Amino acid sequence: MVSNNNGISRRSLLIGGLGLAATTTLLAACGPSETSAKKPVEDKGTEAEGSLVVWGGVDPAMGPQALIDAFMKKHPKIKVEYVRFVNNEEGILKLDTALQGGVPIDVFFSYGTVDIARRSAAGLAMDLTDLAKKDDQLKMFVEKEPISTRVDGKLYSIPTSMYPNYVALNADALEKAKIDVPFDWTIDDYHDVAQKLKKSGFEVGAYNAPKPFPATLGGDYLYKDGGKESNFDHRSYREELDLVLAMEDDDSIFTQERLLAEGIGGYAQNYFLNGTFGMMIDGNNVIRYAKNLAEYPHDFRVTFRPYPAPAGGKPYFNPGVRGDDVQISSKTQYAAAAWTFVKFWMGEGADHMTTAGKISPDQFANPSDQMYENLFGPDADKLFDVDAFNKTFFTEEPPMSVRAITTAYTEISTMKSKMESEVRLRTKSVKDAIAELKQSADEAIAKAS
Structure with missing residues (x-):
């Protein structure tokens, strides 16, 4: 029932x-x-x-x-x-x-x-x-x-x-624009590919920006000292905020104003599959939508790449x-x-x-044959680059995040989301946002401890 x-x-x-x-x-x-x-x-x-x-x-x-x-x-x-x-x-x-x-x-x-x-x-x-x-x-x-x-x-x-988080890309657009995307790519490479996709004719190159903060530190990236203090003063968080602003400025991603005005957050797959942008960081949800041609008609194959590394040749975490x-x-x-x-x-x-x-x-x-059949549907080879999916999804490296510390987690996450929106709306500077967020999060941790 x-x-x-x-x-x-x-x-x-x-x-x-x-x-x-x-x-x-x-x-x-x-x-x-x-x-x-x-x-x-x-x-x-x-x-x-x-x-x-x-x-x-x-x-x-x-x-x-x-x-x-x-x-x-x-x-x-x-x-x-x-x-x-x-x-x-x-x-x-x-x-x-x-x-x-x-x-x-x-x-x-x-x-x-x-x-x-x-x-x-x-x-x-x-x-x-x-x-x-x-x-x-x-x-x-x-x-x-x-x-x-x-x-x-x-x-x-x-x-x-x-x-695990990974990047889903419009394979046909990459081929047409002669854009090569390696499997061992970095966040800088991702930004570069987004710019190239924009220049090739997409409204914006990508839906979202990678997150060096969790990718550098793992699941408990919000905390340091075993959860006794917040970690917003870590350099990777400033890098993350600077990156998203830079990608907004060069039309690599949507502005926050547009995200809010159109309510894109819950419907990003619509914009990917109708050709508004050429790649997005997501997970297997994108497969569910891409194989549903009745609701999401499109004529391109989806290929896959791992979550980009903050820096080449160094270990990192998958934020998924x-x-x-x-x-x-x-x-x-x-x-x-x-x-x-x-x-x-x-x-x-x-x-x-x-x-x-x-x-x-x-x-x-x-993984079993039944799993593949259920996951990709009857038009698997027509709609998806399954080999790229296997290389991207079925791997232990980089390891997925594990969140073991949850002290004031809900409050801190709410504060973080609000502050990041203000930064993207340009009503708060990166420096001020980090300082305020650090202080508020530390107070929330102290109160909850």
Whole structure:
């Protein structure tokens, strides 16, 4: 069974953003210390019996419904209803509000560290640490070296998808303009290619600029001294801000004014596939859109390159993460059945989600013919440079980011986003933005510690 949560106007999105800020503040007020004393909810089901409501951001037709059908066929005494929410500000607000209120939710997905940290710290998610330790497939998430987000050292979420960042490019445009893009390229090379694409006829060369800050420092780039202080005075952050301004100035990327005016952020794939720009930093979401010719008609092949290095010949990090984290509600009355569902999603159900561009950790380690067929669709060779994808995606180098420190993470991320927008709108200088952000983030860390 599927419920949908669609239909968002631009006006409602703006209102939703204000509501999200209020919800974030409310959730932040309820920390782990306030929730730890709560009595566990009595389990009304078993590992093989229960009734689950699952909230996720993926269209049910892109994999979730097929996965759920397969799950219920294997576990006929566990009923599952899937509720789709749109993973934008309004959808995030709806899920947060539902989790806080009396809406029955047993399993939900959080897309990004900000949402994971906020919901976990507010006591809205179950601690999965002990359960994962006992599971051969999932114990890797609780081993000594973290490979996914933890909150206060505990595992509240399990990433269902490998999501390294990479660059998707218009292969036909590159060939026509005789632009060579090596696999071992740098951020300077990326900027150069963006300028060449602009000169070849695109409105702007690229959608977005690379980020030397996380690429240089890894998942905990926001912090230093083990999370006791923010890291905004690191040289790579200034380099990042200077780069995005330079790329705006030479029309390599959109200006912030245009991004905001057109609401491009949630619809960048439209602009890539209609030929407005020639490349974008993304992940497997771009494949999902590019193979859908009915909604995104285009006549070019997509090729792929790794995330560009801050400097040639030096080690760096891929800012992508293991993502699409699944969480179990702390209010669920069917915890055992929910855990059965989570394990199925991570294991034999994973192939169903590849249609939506989701590749599980197991699939990453052992890709199958079925995975490729689901991922690229029937027109794979016509639409994609699959060889370039393999070289780009299935690699351990550079390593993906791991975010192990989450002290005041939600607040700091909100401050950072706001300040960066002001810099791009030219209402704040880079120097002043860094100084203000450093001070505000340090204060937030001190308050949360």
